[in-house]
Amino acid sequence: MMRTILSVVCFLTVACTFSAHAADSVKFKPLGGASQDAGNIPLKNPEGVACGKSAILVADTGNGRFVRYTLANDELKNGVAVKVAQVSYPLRLKAGAMDRVLALDGKTRKIARLAADGSFVGYLDYQNVPPPVDVVPRSMAVDAKDNTYILDMQGERVLVLDPGGKYIRHVPMPKEYGFVSDLAVDQKGALFVLDSQNARVYKAAPDASTFQIFASDLQSYLNYAVTIDIDSQGRVYLLDQNDSAVVLLGPDGSFQGRYLSFGWKGGQLNSPTQACITENGTLVIADRNNNRIQIFKIQ
Amino acid sequence: MRVRIFSFLTAGILLIACVQCLFAAGTDEQFKLKPGARGNLCLKCHNSFREKMTQKYQHTPLKKNECTGCHNAHSSAHGKMLAVDSGSVCSACHPPMISKTAKSVHKVVAEGGCMKCHDPHSAASKDNLVKEGKLLCFTCHKALGGKLAKVKHRHAPVEKDCLICHRPHSSDNGPFLLKNDITQLCVSCHKTDKPLFIKKHMGYPVASSRCTGCHDPHGSDSSGLLLKNVHSPVSKRMCNQCHEESTSPTPLNTKKDGPALCRGCHNEMYNKTFDKNRIHWPVVSKEGCLGCHNPHASEDKGLLRKPMAQLCGECHIDTMKRLQKNVSRHEPVVEGRCTECHDPHSSNNLSLTRKPADFDLCTSCHDWGQHSTHPIGEKIRDPRNKNLSVGCASCHRTHGTEFRKMLYYPTTTEMCLQCHEQLKR
Numbered sequence: 001m002m003r004t005i006l007s008v009v010c011f012l013t014v015a016c017t018f019s020a021h022a023a024d025s026v027k028f029k030p031l032g033g034a035s036q037d038a039g040n041i042p043l044k045n046p047e048g049v050a051c052g053k054s055a056i057l058v059a060d061t062g063n064g065r066f067v068r069y070t071l072a073n074d075e076l077k078n079g080v081a082v083k084v085a086q087v088s089y090p091l092r093l094k095a096g097a098m099d100r101v102l103a104l105d106g107k108t109r110k111i112a113r114l115a116a117d118g119s120f121v122g123y124l125d126y127q128n129v130p131p132p133v134d135v136v137p138r139s140m141a142v143d144a145k146d147n148t149y150i151l152d153m154q155g156e157r158v159l160v161l162d163p164g165g166k167y168i169r170h171v172p173m174p175k176e177y178g179f180v181s182d183l184a185v186d187q188k189g190a191l192f193v194l195d196s197q198n199a200r201v202y203k204a205a206p207d208a209s210t211f212q213i214f215a216s217d218l219q220s221y222l223n224y225a226v227t228i229d230i231d232s233q234g235r236v237y238l239l240d241q242n243d244s245a246v247v248l249l250g251p252d253g254s255f256q257g258r259y260l261s262f263g264w265k266g267g268q269l270n271s272p273t274q275a276c277i278t279e280n281g282t283l284v285i286a287d288r289n290n291n292r293i294q295i296f297k298i299q
Numbered sequence: 300m301r302v303r304i305f306s307f308l309t310a311g312i313l314l315i316a317c318v319q320c321l322f323a324a325g326t327d328e329q330f331k332l333k334p335g336a337r338g339n340l341c342l343k344c345h346n347s348f349r350e351k352m353t354q355k356y357q358h359t360p361l362k363k364n365e366c367t368g369c370h371n372a373h374s375s376a377h378g379k380m381l382a383v384d385s386g387s388v389c390s391a392c393h394p395p396m397i398s399k400t401a402k403s404v405h406k407v408v409a410e411g412g413c414m415k416c417h418d419p420h421s422a423a424s425k426d427n428l429v430k431e432g433k434l435l436c437f438t439c440h441k442a443l444g445g446k447l448a449k450v451k452h453r454h455a456p457v458e459k460d461c462l463i464c465h466r467p468h469s470s471d472n473g474p475f476l477l478k479n480d481i482t483q484l485c486v487s488c489h490k491t492d493k494p495l496f497i498k499k500h501m502g503y504p505v506a507s508s509r510c511t512g513c514h515d516p517h518g519s520d521s522s523g524l525l526l527k528n529v530h531s532p533v534s535k536r537m538c539n540q541c542h543e544e545s546t547s548p549t550p551l552n553t554k555k556d557g558p559a560l561c562r563g564c565h566n567e568m569y570n571k572t573f574d575k576n577r578i579h580w581p582v583v584s585k586e587g588c589l590g591c592h593n594p595h596a597s598e599d600k601g602l603l604r605k606p607m608a609q610l611c612g613e614c615h616i617d618t619m620k621r622l623q624k625n626v627s628r629h630e631p632v633v634e635g636r637c638t639e640c641h642d643p644h645s646s647n648n649l650s651l652t653r654k655p656a657d658f659d660l661c662t663s664c665h666d667w668g669q670h671s672t673h674p675i676g677e678k679i680r681d682p683r684n685k686n687l688s689v690g691c692a693s694c695h696r697t698h699g700t701e702f703r704k705m706l707y708y709p710t711t712t713e714m715c716l717q718c719h720e721q722l723k724r
Contacts, residue, residue, distance in 0.1 A: 036686075107575075107576050136584075153580060154584070154585055156584075156585050179580070179581075224615075264717075265683050290684055291684075291686035292686050
């Protein structure tokens with residue numbers, strides 16, 4: 001009996017040590033970034049970034065254009081500038097299937113579909129959406145099946161549309177929500193929304209019709225997070241715009257750490273507005289008020 | 300075994316003795332007290348108290364000459380040698396003043412500040428109140444008292460006593476310590492079926508509407524006790540400009556939903572708002588204009604639902620929290636004049652500023668840009684980050700910081716050395 005108890009205690013001690021070590025062991029190694037395009041034209045308040053399979057597309061918001069970089073050997077290269085007349089003020093980007101990108105335009109508050117080279121394909125058309133039909137998108141996400149998720153401000157819901165834009169279902173915002181800024185879908189199809197005002201994350205299991213609290217009481221770690229991203233391991237990245245940092249949550253919603261800080265120098269952030277994670281786990285951040293894109297290796 | 304029983308019994312006896320002492324069940328004889336030791340003897344030194352004892356209303360222990368009812372005659376860890384701290388001394392005899400089902404609670408009661416309203420010894424007013432009626436309330440509610448002294452029209456009950464509408468400790472039935480829900484309380488005096496009431500409200504069935512959406516329940520400069528700022532159609536009694544006719548089956552319904560209704564009159568503003576690059580997201584939320592504005596009347600300019608700092612702070616909680624920590628604060632932020640720098644609807648600038656941040660915006664109030672300053676402007680690059688030019692926000696944080704002059708660092712030297720590294724010694 002005594003031997004069994006001792007074994008359990010030893011096992012728990014070792015397990016706890018390893019899990020604590022795992023939480024502490026995440027490191028954000030700055031790899032540099034980009035602050036201009038291939039023609040040496042500086043970026044101006046870039047707000048959006050999308051990690052595609054072959055390229056990183058940046059919403060160079062202040063210049064009203066996109067810049068398409070390739071990420072090779074941990075460096076952002078090329079930087080081809082693309083002007084899209086239909087998207088004059090790109091705010092937020094999300095990568096979709098076949099290297100396509102969805103771009104939210106601040107001026108029209110419409111979502112545009114862009115091809116892999118950044119050219120305009122068309123606006124996202126919401127078909128058969130139940131009232132209110134005037135959808136006002138604040139953000140969007142794309143799942144593995146290429147379904148699109150729209151954070152609809154007017155309808156206080158997340159709309160789920162098929163790749164053609166046809167309505168599939170919707171998930172209403174949780175009752176006690178404050179102001180939701182962003183949403184994300186993990187590899188299993190679970191839906192997450194970020195309540196910036198209350199520093200909370202809600203989760204809806206695939207096909208669920210309601211949100212449940214995933215992580216709350218994050219006020220001690222967050223000032224005002226604006227975007228949420230999930231990596232292939234299910235870890236959740238919250239980008240704290242007002243206090244220039246990244247907060248990492250575990251797949252169970254537990255707080256794993258707060259990384260990076262406010263500043264002007266390399267590796268520091270000043271009002272970051274969007275992040276994305278590449279297939280090999282590199283974190284790309286639109287460091288808006290520093291007029292640059294920064295990349296970090298997550299170790 | 301015997302030793303154990305003996306120890307157990309001894310401990311029991313000691314415990315009982317301690318409890319008896321604690322509850323001071325002893326008689327004067329047991330304590331060998333001199334006559335009057337619980338009160339009258341105190342007056343030998345505390346002579347000025349004799350005057351207190353002539354007041355009309357006296358606290359029961361004082362009436363019985365029992366100073367020891369509240370004070371410890373020998374020593375105390377609490378002020379005024381109270382037997383327990385001042386926040387809980389009253390509850391030793393008085394039942395709790397806050398109901399378990401209270402909808403609203405007087406803050407001072409919750410904090411145990413009974414003595415802010417009641418004199419613990421005696422007073423000229425009933426219930427030992429330190430002042431009579433509304434004068435007592437206005438001791439703390441100074442702004443309201445000041446306002447009521449100036450306004451042309453005062454609500455009749457306010458002239459008499461606040462307790463006609465409010466409860467002093469807590470209320471089970473209404474917000475703001477009201478005796479009942481706002482509307483129910485109002486209609487208990489203002490009969491809604493009277494012809495004058497119906498006429499004044501243009502025939503609209505407002506009996507179940509929230510009266511304080513238009514009226515100030517305390518007083519106002521307008522005869523109808525309307526709030527300071529009234530929406531033009533309301534002041535012109537043109538309710539049907541927004542609502543269906545009073546004769547319709549659904550008279551309180553609006554003619555259009557949401558912002559589409561407001562657009563009918565505010566078209567120019569609406570077009571300007573939606574023509575800009577960045578929108579304040581609540582504008583396009585389900586609540587739309589009503590998220591921030593009261594459609595009928597308001598005490599605040601722009602028909603805001605609340606004073607601006609409170610209203611903006613409802614969502615921008617982090618900004619308000621940071622502000623409290625700051626040592627240096629930007630004056631407009633402190634005074635809740637958020638819209639001095641920000642456009643609350645939309646803007647072409649980051650953070651919805653009225654002018655491009657930061658030089659243009661800052662110099663609209665600060666004239667330092669017109670005489671010699673640290674080199675700033677588009678051509679001066681920030682040594683910390685060559686992508687940036689040097690501007691006001693290179694050294695100062697716009698809302699304020701934990702350091703003086705809204706600097707990012709504790710000292711000016713530390714701030715300067717961020718860029719002028721070569722001068723570091």
